[in-house]
Amino acid sequence: MFILSLLFSSDNKLSAQGFSQRESLLKNAHGFVYNRPDEAIKIGKHLLKNSASIDDEIVYSLIVAKGYFVKGNYNDALFYAFQTRKNINKMSFVSKELIHLKFLKYNILKTLKLNSQADDHYVDAENLIETFDDSKEKFLLHCELLLNKACVNYRIGNYKQSQKVLIEIDSLYRKTILEDDWLRQRYNTVLGAVKSELGELETAKMLLDSSYRDLENMPVPNYLVRSALLSHMGRWYFLNKNHPEAITVLLSAIESAKKIDNVPLLHEIHRQLLANYLAINDKENYKRFNTEILVLDNRLDLLEQESVNTAFNLISKGQENYFNAQKSKYSHNFYIALCMSLIFIGALSFFYFRERWKKNRLKEIIRYLEISRNVYNKPKTDKTVAKDKRLTIPKETEQNILAKLKRFEQSKKFTSKDMSLAVLAGQFETNTKYLSEIINTHYQDNFNTYINKLRIDYIIEKLKTNPNYMHYKISYLAEKGGFSSHSSFATVFKSIAGITPVTFIELLKQEKNVKQENEI
Numbered sequence: 001m002f003i004l005s006l007l008f009s010s011d012n013k014l015s016a017q018g019f020s021q022r023e024s025l026l027k028n029a030h031g032f033v034y035n036r037p038d039e040a041i042k043i044g045k046h047l048l049k050n051s052a053s054i055d056d057e058i059v060y061s062l063i064v065a066k067g068y069f070v071k072g073n074y075n076d077a078l079f080y081a082f083q084t085r086k087n088i089n090k091m092s093f094v095s096k097e098l099i100h101l102k103f104l105k106y107n108i109l110k111t112l113k114l115n116s117q118a119d120d121h122y123v124d125a126e127n128l129i130e131t132f133d134d135s136k137e138k139f140l141l142h143c144e145l146l147l148n149k150a151c152v153n154y155r156i157g158n159y160k161q162s163q164k165v166l167i168e169i170d171s172l173y174r175k176t177i178l179e180d181d182w183l184r185q186r187y188n189t190v191l192g193a194v195k196s197e198l199g200e201l202e203t204a205k206m207l208l209d210s211s212y213r214d215l216e217n218m219p220v221p222n223y224l225v226r227s228a229l230l231s232h233m234g235r236w237y238f239l240n241k242n243h244p245e246a247i248t249v250l251l252s253a254i255e256s257a258k259k260i261d262n263v264p265l266l267h268e269i270h271r272q273l274l275a276n277y278l279a280i281n282d283k284e285n286y287k288r289f290n291t292e293i294l295v296l297d298n299r300l301d302l303l304e305q306e307s308v309n310t311a312f313n314l315i316s317k318g319q320e321n322y323f324n325a326q327k328s329k330y331s332h333n334f335y336i337a338l339c340m341s342l343i344f345i346g347a348l349s350f351f352y353f354r355e356r357w358k359k360n361r362l363k364e365i366i367r368y369l370e371i372s373r374n375v376y377n378k379p380k381t382d383k384t385v386a387k388d389k390r391l392t393i394p395k396e397t398e399q400n401i402l403a404k405l406k407r408f409e410q411s412k413k414f415t416s417k418d419m420s421l422a423v424l425a426g427q428f429e430t431n432t433k434y435l436s437e438i439i440n441t442h443y444q445d446n447f448n449t450y451i452n453k454l455r456i457d458y459i460i461e462k463l464k465t466n467p468n469y470m471h472y473k474i475s476y477l478a479e480k481g482g483f484s485s486h487s488s489f490a491t492v493f494k495s496i497a498g499i500t501p502v503t504f505i506e507l508l509k510q511e512k513n514v515k516q517e518n519e520i
Contacts, residue, residue, distance in 0.1 A: 029047070034220070034223060035222060035260075038071075040067040041064050041067035061080045061081065064080040070223075071260055072262035072264045074307040075303065081104050081108070098128065099141055102122075103144065103145075105118070108307070110156075112307055112311055117315050122148070122149070126145060129145065140176065140180075143176060150169065150190050154193060159194050163194050166190060184214060185211050189225075192208035193232045196235055208236060223259045228265065231272065234247075234249040243279050246276050250273050250276070267300050271293065273289050277289065279518070280518070391437045393434055401434065402438065409454060412458070413427075414455060415481055452492045455481040456481070456492060464508065
């Protein structure tokens with residue numbers, strides 16, 4: 001997902017005009033983008049405030065937009081990337097910075113799944129590149145354009161198409177890539193990530209290792225590229241089932257991502273960590289990082305919603321200006337705005353329900369881990385009931401009934417559909433009041449809850465110890481547990497365990513598969 005972060009290399013030479021002080025500030029800002037983005041943003045805003053021409057404005061806007069992009073703040077990155085469009089026609093020439101702004105908008109809009117709008121900027125970049133007179137510059141920009149395309153296809157899971165584009169890059173620009181350290185590093189990273197997903201793990205490892213060596217030899221640290229590359233390497237180790245090494249690499253990736261506070265990247269790395277901890281059944285670290293990812297979920301959800309809102313506002317504003325310039329009819333503008341609103345509402349709904357599903361799923365997994373430790377059905381004998389509410393039961397009678405309850409729990413009599421308080425009291429040769437009082441006092445449950453917990457615990461134990469039970473119908477499990485119907489069993493199971501029997505069985509199967517894979 002975060003391979004797009006490799007698209008903007010820090011060796012692009014931004015043109016700066018004016019006094020040497022301004023040139024020095026611009027050089028510093030450019031050097032800070034990937035390791036001290038906040039400093040780059042401050043310098044870029046200062047220069048932008050005092051810009052004398054549209055050409056300078058584009059240069060400074062790109063610095064600020066890239067700084068926010070490195071931080072994963074797509075909302076502000078879009079704002080500055082779109083800021084210069086009003087005066088584009090006043091430019092003295094088409095600059096590389098203008099094309100890189102197109103690249104930036106293309107990648108962010110693709111990340112936000114605004115594909116049609118993103119493709120417009122890709123086409124614009126392609127057309128602008130054709131206006132260059134310098135054949136060498138045109139050559140390099142075309143190479144970067146195709147790298148963008150490969151990255152986008154990787155991000156959306158179209159790995160074969162991404163590989164096809166990378167093969168095209170290799171055939172057209174192989175010499176250029178070999179001679180340019182940053183292009184080579186970026187190309188190897190993308191290709192290595194694609195090869196990993198296509199199962200060509202040996203080749204992928206060679207490419208990712210080569211990319212890492214190139215990165216380490218760079219004169220200026222690049223925390224965005226480093227954390228993204230380590231994330232890909234962690235994915236490679238996970239696919240090779242080397243979970244300890246994957247965890248080590250991903251923890252290092254987190255440290256780099258924290259230096260730039262990139263929330264989307266941190267969220268992706270944490271998601272990978274959870275998968276590795278689940279694979280090795282490290283429940284303590286799983287719960288610790290699960291707590292962290294819930295916080296990141298909230299931050300990412302807010303970021304995505306703000307970014308989508310900003311994107312639609314900027315795009316809508318641009319379309320409105322265009323239609324006004326063309327003197328289009330009011331009704332046309334109205335329908336465009338209406339369509340944009342519907343798309344925006346649809347996008348927000350998608351993000352909302354996706355994040356809600358993810359959070360519910362995480363809660364189910366946590367509940368499953370708790371059930372696996374049998375924490376919910378332990379007798380709470382440390383609690384007592386107020387003396388004035390208790391019946392006076394002879395001590396010998398109470399101990400006798402408790403002993404019978406323990407023997408009853410070790411049997412399977414509780415699975416009988418006819419079991420009731422009266423029936424059990426008759427079997428114990430006591431009265432219902434005594435039996436009910438003792439269950440309430442020593443288990444803090446009424447009789448029905450006490451019996452239902454025994455039944456649910458019995459079924460869960462069967463599911464965990466007898467693999468055949470995972471393939472039985474829910475109605476059969478209900479009958480074996482002593483429940484009168486499928487629905488009553490499901491309702492009781494959910495109320496006691498916290499998750500449905502179907503979800504519990506699904507998670508149990510997943511855990512079994514992970515254990516089998518680790519044993520191979």
